[in-house]
Amino acid sequence: xxxxxxxxxxxxxxxxxxxxxxxxxxxxxxxxxxxxxxxxxxxxxxxxxxxxxxxxxxxxxxxxxxxxxxxxxxxxxxxxxxxxxxxxxxxxxxxxxxxxxxxxxxxxxxxxxxxxxxxxxxxxxxxxxxxxxxxxxxxxxxxxxxxxxxxxxxxxxxxxxxxxxxxxxxxxxxxxxxxxxxxxxxxxxxxxxxxxxxxxxxxxxxxxxxxxxxxxxxxxxxxxxxxxxxxxxxxxxxxxxxxxxxxxxxxxxxxxxxxxxxxxxxxxxxxxxxxxxxxxxxxxxxxxxxxxxxxxxxxxxxxxxxxxxxxxxxxxxxxxxxxxxxxxxxxxxxxxxxxxxxxxxxxxxxxxxxxxxxxxxxxxxxxxxxxxxxxxxxxxxxxxxxxxxxxxxxxxxxxxxxxxxxxxxxxxxxxxxxxxxxxxxxxxxxxxxxxxxxxxxxxxxxxxxxxxxxxxxxxxxxxxxxxxxxxxxxxxxxxxxxxxxxxxxxxxxxxxxxxxxxxxxxxxxxxxxxxxxxxxxxxxxxxxxxxxxxxxxxxxxxxxxxxxxxxxxxxxxxxxxxxxxxxxxxxxxxxxxxxxxxxxxxxxxxxxxxxxxxxxxxxxxxxxxxxxxxxxxxxxxxxxxxxxxxxxxxxxxxxxxxxx
RNA sequence: GCCCACAUAGCUCAGGGGUAGAGCACUCCCUUGGUAAGGGAGAGGCCGGUGGUUCAAUUCCACCUGUGGGCACCA
Numbered sequence: 001x002x003x004x005x006x007x008x009x010x011x012x013x014x015x016x017x018x019x020x021x022x023x024x025x026x027x028x029x030x031x032x033x034x035x036x037x038x039x040x041x042x043x044x045x046x047x048x049x050x051x052x053x054x055x056x057x058x059x060x061x062x063x064x065x066x067x068x069x070x071x072x073x074x075x076x077x078x079x080x081x082x083x084x085x086x087x088x089x090x091x092x093x094x095x096x097x098x099x100x101x102x103x104x105x106x107x108x109x110x111x112x113x114x115x116x117x118x119x120x121x122x123x124x125x126x127x128x129x130x131x132x133x134x135x136x137x138x139x140x141x142x143x144x145x146x147x148x149x150x151x152x153x154x155x156x157x158x159x160x161x162x163x164x165x166x167x168x169x170x171x172x173x174x175x176x177x178x179x180x181x182x183x184x185x186x187x188x189x190x191x192x193x194x195x196x197x198x199x200x201x202x203x204x205x206x207x208x209x210x211x212x213x214x215x216x217x218x219x220x221x222x223x224x225x226x227x228x229x230x231x232x233x234x235x236x237x238x239x240x241x242x243x244x245x246x247x248x249x250x251x252x253x254x255x256x257x258x259x260x261x262x263x264x265x266x267x268x269x270x271x272x273x274x275x276x277x278x279x280x281x282x283x284x285x286x287x288x289x290x291x292x293x294x295x296x297x298x299x300x301x302x303x304x305x306x307x308x309x310x311x312x313x314x315x316x317x318x319x320x321x322x323x324x325x326x327x328x329x330x331x332x333x334x335x336x337x338x339x340x341x342x343x344x345x346x347x348x349x350x351x352x353x354x355x356x357x358x359x360x361x362x363x364x365x366x367x368x369x370x371x372x373x374x375x376x377x378x379x380x381x382x383x384x385x386x387x388x389x390x391x392x393x394x395x396x397x398x399x400x401x402x403x404x405x406x407x408x409x410x411x412x413x414x415x416x417x418x419x420x421x422x423x424x425x426x427x428x429x430x431x432x433x434x435x436x437x438x439x440x441x442x443x444x445x446x447x448x449x450x451x452x453x454x455x456x457x458x459x460x461x462x463x464x465x466x467x468x469x470x471x472x473x474x475x476x477x478x479x480x481x482x483x484x485x486x487x488x489x490x491x492x493x494x495x496x497x498x499x500x501x502x503x504x505x506x507x508x509x510x511x512x513x514x515x516x517x518x519x520x521x522x523x524x525x526x527x528x529x530x531x532x533x534x535x536x537x538x539x540x541x542x543x544x545x546x547x548x549x550x551x552x553x554x555x556x557x558x559x560x561x562x563x564x565x566x567x568x569x570x571x572x573x574x575x576x577x578x579x580x581x582x583x584x585x586x587x588x589x590x591x592x593x594x595x596x597x598x599x600x601x602x603x604x605x606x607x608x609x610x611x612x613x614x615x616x617x618x619x620x621x622x623x624x625x626x627x628x629x630x631x632x633x634x635x636x637x638x639x640x641x642x643x644x
Numbered sequence: 645g646c647c648c649a650c651a652u653a654g655c656u657c658a659g660g661g662g663u664a665g666a667g668c669a670c671u672c673c674c675u676u677g678g679u680a681a682g683g684g685a686g687a688g689g690c691c692g693g694u695g696g697u698u699c700a701a702u703u704c705c706a707c708c709u710g711u712g713g714g715c716a717c718c719a
Binding site: 111119120121207208211212217218219223225253257258264265269316317321339340375376377378383432434468469470553554555557558583585586587590591593594601603605615617624 | 645646647648649655675676677678679680681682692709710711712713714715716717718719
C-alpha cells in the first residue's frame with residue numbers, strides 16, 4: 001500500500017489516529033463509504049486539514065480528514081446555509097422574477113434578502129416553507145462549480161440577477177468564483193454545502209418577513225428579507241421555539257401592564273408614565289444607587305434641563321448631536337432640552353477655582369434627559385425619548401485615571417451583583433469616524449484607558465470605531481437569566497470636553513492645567529435598566545426591590561380588624577403592603593396575588609386574629625409558615641433590607 | 645426615517661357592508677368560605693383619527709397617528 005506510483009497515492013489520517021491510503025484524487029464521499037455505509041449516509045461535509053469543505057472535494061495530497069456529521073459543531077452552520085439556499089430556490093420557483101441577493105447564516109438560523117416589486121408578506125411564508133420541504137424531498141444533488149469572474153457577471157446579468165452581478169463585480173478581476181447548483185437552480189456561493197438537499201431535513205421554520213436595505217445602507221433600496229430558523233432535529237427546533245415563547249412571557253411591556261407599573265400614550269411617544277408601583281421600584285433603585293454613590297465618594301448635584309444653544313454649540317453637541325435634541329424658541333433665544341448632562345457638570349466644575357488637591361472631583365446626577373430617537377427605534381422602556389440617567393463625571397488628573405478606573409470597576413461589579421447579574425462582559429471602543437479632538441489627543445486618551453483597564457485586571461474585547469465623539473469608552477454588558485446580553489454601564493475617557501468648555505485646575509506648580517473628564521454610568525438609564533430587571537426576574541423581584549412586598553389577605557371578615565392593624569404596622573416600618581379584605585375565598589385571593597407576583601402573602605383568619613400570628617406563604621411555594629406577628633415584622637424588615 | 649403587519653370594552657381577544665360579541669376585571673345581591681377561580685344579576689363601546697366609495701362603513705379604499713417585527717440609527 002505504501003510506495004505506490006508517485007503522485008497518485010495519498011495518505012489520509014483520521015481523527016481516531018488511524019490512516020488510510022487511496023488513489024489520488026479521493027473524495028470525502030469515498031472515504032466515508034470506505035469506513036462504513038452508516039457514516040456515508042450521515043456525512044455532510046469534511047474537515048480537510050482544519051478547513052470545512054464539500055464532501056465531494058477532490059483530495060490530491062496527504063491530509064488529515066474528519067467526516068462531519070450532524071453531530072458536529074460545524075454542522076449547524078452548514079444546515080442553516082443550505083436552508084437559506086433551499087429557501088431562495090423555493091422563492092424563485094414560486095415567484096419568478098424575484099432576485100436573490102444575499103443569504104447568510106445568523107444566530108439561530110438564516111435569512112435571505114430578495115428584490116421584488118411587491119414585498120413578501122407573512123402569508124407567503126407557509127407556501128414557501130411547503131415548497132422548501134418539497135425541494136428537500138427531491139433530494140437534489142448540490143454541485144460546486146468554478147467560473148471565471150467575468151463570465152459569471154455576464155451570466156447573472158443575463159438571467160436578471162443584477163444584485164448577484166454587482167456582488168461579483170466587487171471581487172477582484174481575474175479571480176475565479178464558485179457557484180453551487182442544485183437541480184435547475186444556481187447560486188453564487190463560497191460554500192461549503194451539503195451533498196444534496198435531502199440532507200437538510202425538515203427541522204427548519206420560516207419566522208418573519210422584514211425590510212432590509214441593500215448592503216445595509218439606508219441610502220439604498222429596501223429589499224424584502226425572510227428570516228428562518230434551522231436546527232439539527234425537531235427537538236432542537238422545539239427547544240428554540242420554546243425559548244422564544246419564554247422571552248415573550250418575560251416581555252417587560254406585557255409584565256409592566258400586568259403589574260401596573262407604567263404606560264405609554266400617543267401624546268408622549270417614547271416617554272413613560274410611571275404608575276405608583278413602577279415609580280416605587282424606580283425610587284428604590286434610586287435610593288440604593290444614591291447610597292452606593294455616597295459610599296464611593298461622589299457628590300450629588302442637580303442641573304437644568306433646558307439650556308441655551310450657545311452652550312451646546314461650545315460643547316460640540318449642537319453639531320454632532322443636534323438632530324437628536326428637542327429645541328424650542330422662547331423670548332428670542334433657542335433653547336435645547338439636554339440629551340446628556342456632561343456640559344452642565346462642567347459648568348458646576350467651572351465655578352470657582354479648583355486646586356489639584358480637590359481632584360478627583362466626582363459629580364453625580366440623576367439627570368433627566370431627552371433625546372429625539374428615530375420612531376422606528378422606540379421599544380418599550382428599552383429605547384425611550386425621555387429617561388433618567390445615573391450619570392456622573394469625574395474630574396481628575398491623568399495620573400488618577402488608573403485608580404479611578406479600578407474603583408469604578410469594583411463599584412459596578414458590586415452593584416450588578418446586588419441586582420442579580422453575575423456575568424459581565426466588557427467592550428473597549430476606540431475612536432469613531434466622526435469625532436472631536438485631534439489625533440494626538442485621541443492617542444493619549446486611548447492609551448490611558450487601555451493602561452487603566454489592564455491595570456484594573458479587566459477582561460475585555462475590542463469594539464473598533466465605536467467610541468463616543470469625545471473619547472474612547474468601555475461598555476459593560478450584562479447577561480440576564482435567559483442568556484440575553486444588555487449593554488448598560490459605560491466608562492469614558494474624555495480630554496476633549498474640558499478643552500471645549502475650558503475646564504481647568506491649578507496644579508502643584510501654580511499653573512493652570514486641564515483636568516481629564518471621566519464620564520460614567522452604571523444603570524445607563526433607569527427606564528431601560530428597569531425593563532431589563534423586569535425581564536431578568538420575570539417580574540418576580542427580590543423582596544427589597546418588589547414594589548408591593550406583602551399582601552395581608554383575610555379568610556373571613558372576623559379577621560378584618562387584625563389585618564388592618566398589621567397593615568398599619570407594615571406602613572410604619574416602611575414595608576410596601578396592601579390589605580385584601582374583600583369578600584372572596586382565600587384560594588381566590590392566593591391565586592390572584594400569585595399572578596400579580598406579590599412576593600409574600602400574610603394570611604389571617606380567626607385563629608391568627610386570636611393568637612396574634614400570621615400564616616406566611618411565599619410566591620412560588622405552597623408551603624405555609626406560622627409566625628407571631630412581632631417576629632414576622634422583625635423578619636420582614638431584615639429580609640427587605642437593601643443588600644449591604 | 646424605511647419595509648411589512650396590526651389598531652374592536654379596563655385587560656386578552658373573536659367577528660364582519662345593514663350602527664357589535666366572549667372570557668377576565670368592574671358594580672350590586674347571595675355566600676364568611678383555611679391557601680391558585682363559590683353562585684347570580686348588572687353596567688360597560690364614536691370598532692385609533694380624517695377623508696373617500698356606497699342607499700348604508702366599525703367592516704372596502706386612501707392618508708394620518710400609534711403599536712409590533714425587522715432594517716437603518718444608538719452621539
